[in-house]
C-alpha cells in the first residue's frame with residue numbers, strides 16, 4: 397500500500413518506535429497521522445512536530461488496554477480525516493521475571509501487548525470488510541518468534557501477538573485486510589521507563605532494561621527507531637507480512653524450526669552464560 401494520501405493511526409506514537417513511525421508517515425506524505433498514546437503530552441509533541449513539517453496530524457490520548465478508548469480513537473480519527481487506511485498497533489510494555497510475576501502484572505502486560513490488538517481488529521474489521529481494504533501492522537517482537545530471556549510475560553504475550561497477526565491475515569487476507577507483524581530485536585527507546593511507569597520499579601531490572609530490548613542486544617546490536625520506521629514503511633509499501641529489522645532473526649527462526657532440541661540447548665547455554673555474568 398502506498399503511504400501518500402493515506403490516513404494512519406499509530407498507538408504508542410509518543411515515543412520510541414511509534415514516534416519514529418509517525419514522523420516517517422508524515423514525511424512520506426500521509427494525508428493524516430493520528431498520534432495515539434496514554435501519554436497525552438508526548439502525543440501532542442509528536443503531532444506538533446508533524447504539523448510543523450507541513451503535514452497533518454492530531455494527538456489522541458488513549459489507553460489501548462481499554463476497548464472504549466480504542467473505539468473512541470478510531471471514531472476521532474474518522475472525524476478528523478474521514479477514514480483509517482493504516483493502523484499501527486504498536487504500544488507495548490515489558491516486565492521482567494517468570495511465573496512468579498504477579499497476576500496484576502501478567503494481566504496488565506496481556507491487556508496492553510495482546511488484548512489491545514484484539515480491540516483494534518474488532519473495531520476495524522467491519523470497516524475494512526465494508527470497504528474491501530485496510531492495513532493493520534501489529535508490533536510484536538523477535539521475542540514473539542523466538543523467546544525473551546528473563547521475561548516470560550514478554551515472550552508469551554509477543555508470541556500471542558504474532559499468532560493473532562497470522563490468524564487475522566489467514567482469515568481476512570482474501571477480503572481486503574493486509575496484516576504485518578513487526579518483530580525487531582533491541583531498539584533504542586524508552587521501553588524500560590515506560591514499563592516502570594506502567595508497572596512500578598520492580599518491572600524491570602537493569603539487565604533487561606538497558607535498551608528496553610534484550611540480552612540479544614549484545615549479539616545483534618541495537619537499532620535506532622528511525623531505521624525501524626524505514627523498514628516498516630518499506631514493508632507496508634510491499635505488503636509484506638513479516639518485518640524483521642534485524643535480518644538475523646530469520647536465521648534464528650529457521651534454526652528453531654529445523655531442530656527444536658538443538659535450539660533449546662543453545663538457548664539454555666546462552667541463558668546460563670548470562671546468569672553467570674559471562
Ligand SMILES: NC(=O)c1ccc[n+]([C@@H]2O[C@H](COP(=O)([O-])OP(=O)(O)OC[C@H]3O[C@@H](n4cnc5c(N)ncnc54)[C@H](O)[C@@H]3O)[C@@H](O)[C@H]2O)c1
Pocket residue numbers: 407408409410411412413414432433434435438458459460461486487488489490508535536537538579580581582583584585586587588589590591594607608609610
Ligand atoms: N525497544 C525494543 O527493543 C523493542 C524490541 C522489540 C519490540 N518492541 C516493541 O515496540 C513497541 C514500542 O515500544 P518502544 O520500544 O518504542 O517503547 P517506548 O516506551 O519508547 O514507546 C512505547 C509507547 O507506548 C505507550 N504506551 C504504553 N502503554 C500504553 C497504553 N496502555 N495505551 C497507549 N499507549 C501506551 C507509551 O506511553 C510509549 O509512548 C512495543 O510493543 C515493544 O514491545 C520494542
